[in-house]
Amino acid sequence: QKEVEQNSGPLSVPEGAIASLNCTYSDRGSQSFFWYRQYSGKSPELIMFIYSNGDKEDGRFTAQLNKASQYVSLLIRDSQPSDSATYLCAVKVGNAGNMLTFGGGTRLMVKP
């Protein structure tokens, strides 16, 4: 079983809609959760991180964490064509030093 799982997509949403990206993880000792955006051929950029259960909002982005169910999600409101990219979920496991474990990523396509 992979430690961090994401649906590879593509997830297609119309411009202006809400895009919902999901990630599940297997290690209950996981402490920190990160969302990165990666455009084709480029390096990942950090969008946001979350440590506590609940929601964390930053502009059009909202990260949601549910440790009991072991999932973390990213909502993108008012999706724009420029949001089209691969979104990587990363998890820091408590006993793994400072290493992040990445999911395979979900490809998002926002259609005008």
Next chain:
Amino acid sequence: DGGITQSPKYLFRKEGQNVTLSCEQNLNHDAMYWYRQDPGQGLRLIYYSQIVNDFQKGDIAEGYSVSREKKESFPLTVTSAQKNPTAFYLCASSADHSGNTIYFGEGSWLTVV
């Protein structure tokens, strides 16, 4: 400007050759990492270093070697023992040992010819 510089951006390797990818950071970060990404896949950790003169193997260290002689530099050598080296290689760093907020360089594309 502060950041992480990887070079070269594109590299071609012949069968049986060793190649070295450079990674330099001027962010004064203690920890540095090397990840490998295959097309359409996530990132897999090759090696990481929390402090100068110390480094640990990640999930896929076989066929790779690193050194950390200076805080700013963490070069990765892809040896001939790595049978399938064609991939996108990403260097990253973080400010402290907690690993919070890892920043990536621009990446290096390695192709075997």
